[in-house]
Amino acid sequence: MADTHRWDVLLAVAMGGALGSLARYGLGLALPHPPGGLAVATLLGNVLGCLALGALMTALARTTDPPRLLRPFLGVGVLGGFTTFSTYVLDAVEAARLGHAGIAVVYAVGSVVASLVAVAVGMGVTHAALRRSAARRVS
Amino acid sequence: MTVALVLLGGAGGAVLRYLVDHRVQRSHASAFPWGTLTVNITGSGLLGLVTAWVFVAGDPASTETVRALAGAGLCGSMTTFSTFGYDTVRLFAGKAHLHAVANVVLTVLAGFGAAGAGLVLGTALWG
DSSP, rough: SOOOOHHHHHHHHHHHHHHHHHHHHHHHHHHHHOSSSSSSSHHHHHHHHHHHHHHHHHHTSSSSSSOEEEEEEIIIIIHHSSSSSSSHHHHHHHHTTOHHHHHHHHHHHHHHHHHHHHHHHHHHHHHHHHHHHHHHHHH | OOOHHHOOOOOOHHHHHHHHHHHHHHHSSSOOOHHHHHHHHHHHHHHHHHHHHHTTTTOOOHHHHIIIIIIIIHHHHHHHHHHHHHHHHHHHHHOOHHHHHHHHHHHHHHHHHHHHHHHHHHHHHHO
16 A cells, blocks of 8 residues: 555544644633743643643553554644644743743753653653553453 | 644544655565654654744734644654654664664654754745
8 A cells, every 4th residue: 555545544643633733722821821931831841741642642552453443533632733843943932032041951852851851751651550560460 | 623623634644644755665675764854854844834824924814734644643643752752662672783773873863853954945935
């Protein structure tokens, strides 16, 4: 299959992306930041999305025959749409432009570090939880 | 209205990310996440352009529409932090430490570069 994509996969990605984006937009309205201030909503959304994707991918890897559209919908769609790289970049540029270089650097570096840690935590916790429940089933 | 624009842009951005990621990844026989890198750079450049337009050219009525549809919706959804983070951790866990570091450095530097270029270009075009 060269360039053909299944329409149901594309639809799952689109629906997930729409929902994830709306959730991100809502989080931004709930946690506004002053111009040039720390973009708490984007930071929190990206960290939570990373935590969830780490957990999802670990769970999917250990599940035999998971629902076919689960990863396109939840992973690519919802979590891909909920997290954002472009807004993160423009948030940091905005802080720097308004003279808050310290906030810009802390936000730029902190987002990356916190998100990577969140992925690892999501993977680790899920891995441990699944192993515990598997051990319980055996014994 | 704004909600519908964010939903629409978000759906389009996610499909675009999925299609570009597949196309780019297929043309590179490597575990390095070129596809995610591509969408994150492109989307950041595009949001730079959109931001410049909002700053210098937008009238209040269309600004809200463009912000929701193109900014929060399309560019926000077309780019991703979760896949970037997951790819990086996966590379690191797979002992491809250099690739993991390169992914972070490339994505961040090129993302900021593209956003800056978009802002400058947009200001020159519409300012």
